[in-house]
Amino acid sequence: MKKAQIQIQxxxxxxxxxxxxxxxxxxxxxxxxxxxxxxxxxxDRLVYFYNxxxxxxxxxxxxxxxxxDEKECIDVSKxxxxxNKGEFFKSNITIYTVYPERPNIECTIQKLNSGQDCxxxxxxxxxxxxxxxxxxxxxxVSLYYPDRDTYELGKLVIEVYS
Amino acid sequence: MQYNWAFVIIAGAxxxxxxxxFTVKYIDIQNKKDSAMVASEIYNSLFALQKSSYQxxxxxxxxxxxxxxxxxxxxxxxxxxxxxxxxxxVFAPRSLFTDKIQxxxxxxxxxxxxxxxxxxxxxxxxxxxxxxxxxxxxxNSLEFPKNFNIIKTTTKPNLNDPNSRIISFxxxxxxxxxxxxxxxxxxxxxxxxxxxxxxxxxxxxxxxDYPCILDRLLAKFSNxxxxxxxxxxxxxxxxxxxxxxxxxxxxxxxxxxxxxxDYVSINEYSRTLEEQNNNLLNxxxxxxx
Numbered sequence: 291m292k293k294a295q296i297q298i299q300x301x302x303x304x305x306x307x308x309x310x311x312x313x314x315x316x317x318x319x320x321x322x323x324x325x326x327x328x329x330x331x332x333x334d335r336l337v338y339f340y341n342x343x344x345x346x347x348x349x350x351x352x353x354x355x356x357x358x359d360e361k362e363c364i365d366v367s368k369x370x371x372x373x374n375k376g377e378f379f380k381s382n383i384t385i386y387t388v389y390p391e392r393p394n395i396e397c398t399i400q401k402l403n404s405g406q407d408c409x410x411x412x413x414x415x416x417x418x419x420x421x422x423x424x425x426x427x428x429x430x431v432s433l434y435y436p437d438r439d440t441y442e443l444g445k446l447v448i449e450v451y452s
Numbered sequence: 453m454q455y456n457w458a459f460v461i462i463a464g465a466x467x468x469x470x471x472x473x474f475t476v477k478y479i480d481i482q483n484k485k486d487s488a489m490v491a492s493e494i495y496n497s498l499f500a501l502q503k504s505s506y507q508x509x510x511x512x513x514x515x516x517x518x519x520x521x522x523x524x525x526x527x528x529x530x531x532x533x534x535x536x537x538x539x540x541x542v543f544a545p546r547s548l549f550t551d552k553i554q555x556x557x558x559x560x561x562x563x564x565x566x567x568x569x570x571x572x573x574x575x576x577x578x579x580x581x582x583x584x585x586x587x588x589x590x591x592n593s594l595e596f597p598k599n600f601n602i603i604k605t606t607t608k609p610n611l612n613d614p615n616s617r618i619i620s621f622x623x624x625x626x627x628x629x630x631x632x633x634x635x636x637x638x639x640x641x642x643x644x645x646x647x648x649x650x651x652x653x654x655x656x657x658x659x660x661d662y663p664c665i666l667d668r669l670l671a672k673f674s675n676x677x678x679x680x681x682x683x684x685x686x687x688x689x690x691x692x693x694x695x696x697x698x699x700x701x702x703x704x705x706x707x708x709x710x711x712x713x714d715y716v717s718i719n720e721y722s723r724t725l726e727e728q729n730n731n732l733l734n735x736x737x738x739x740x741x
Contacts, residue, residue, distance in 0.1 A: 323481040334492040348503035350565040371682030437690035
């Protein structure tokens with residue numbers, strides 16, 4: 291084989307390897323950017339839940355009102371009716387009565403009617419079978435019992451899964 | 453010598469093609485990324501506003517000037533990224549090209565609160581409101597946000613501008629013709645749609661997709677009635693001194709009328725519900741809402 295032919299073959303191999311390295315770089319770059327877009331979506335979802343800690347008690351589905359005027363509390367009767375009616379992605383939303391202290395038993399109309407003590411209001415549950423992260427966000431809320439016209443202190447707990 | 457030239461041309465073309473495809477992909481990804489950030493910015497701003505109980509006017513400043521396409525339950529940013537608006541009720545033009553969105557928010561109560569409604573526009577959009585002597589009082593009672601380009605006129609402008617929308621409160625036809633009143637309706641493309649309360653009058657003015665958003669709102673109205681029906685059950689079970697049976701019946705009839713799209717009856721039952729709710733307080737009972 292002539293020396294010139296060997297040189298050309300060497301050059302072809304060098305260019306071939308160069309292109310492969312560039313190709314791998316391109317794929318990695320593409321994947322990195324795709325994941326950064328997914329990251330924006332994930333962050334977006336997390337911001338949604340951080341905002342939801344403020345917006346959930348303001349939802350007309352659960353918020354107290356009197357003759358159309360909104361009040362800063364959660365109406366327990368509406369809360370019971372709203373159970374699993376909303377759609378909140380992969381999360382678990384529950385309200386616990388904090389004061390006065392009550393047992394961790396789900397409140398239903400039947401239980402309240404029979405005078406049974408209860409203090410838990412499950413709102414929504416969609417816990418994935420597998421998840422990487424679980425974040426818990428909570429805030430105090432005022433719970434209003436319209437039948438007794440009394441207020442209790444509660445804790446809204448949102449568990450976000452990703 | 454010829455072989456060398458062929459080699460240089462082929463190798464050069466391959467490397468050039470690589471860089472071209474890299475650039476195209478980079479631009480595509482960057483556009484997608486920017487669009488995702490804009491969509492996220494808009495969505496989170498609207499979602500944060502949901503907690504407001506009051507009528508609100510606020511701008512959303514975007515970090516880039518871009519194309520926004522609004523449909524009934526979706527926002528598309530620059531054809532690269534779309535964000536679902538399934539829980540929000542956004543009345544907006546079909547398309548906006550802007551870096552600053554003007555937002556106006558109002559609660560829809562009929563008679564109880566059903567949802568917060570968002571009205572979106574930009575400074576490029578103009579709304580011509582045509583009125584006559586019979587509708588002047590109603591048009592003057594409408595409260596438009598300061599940053600919305602509203603031009604009230606008695607003569608129909610001769611325009612062919614995609615950034616202008618003509619709303620008629622007279623007998624003249626326009627993009628939307630609104631007949632206000634107790635059983636008011638909006639005429640869009642020769643079809644009539646009800647305007648249940650003032651917030652929906654604004655909805656018909658600012659939205660290019662009013663019929664679809666109206667359907668979604670009625671579905672939400674129906675869901676809210678289910679919640680209030682359950683509250684009636686709760687109150688009836690736990691508070692025996694008060695009679696909630698009339699309210700329960702009205703709620704049930706109202707829900708039936710919503711499902712059958714009997715808009716005149718919806719208005720009537722809504723007023724009956726309000727009356728019955730006020731009567732509860734007169735009988736020293738807890739009102740329903």
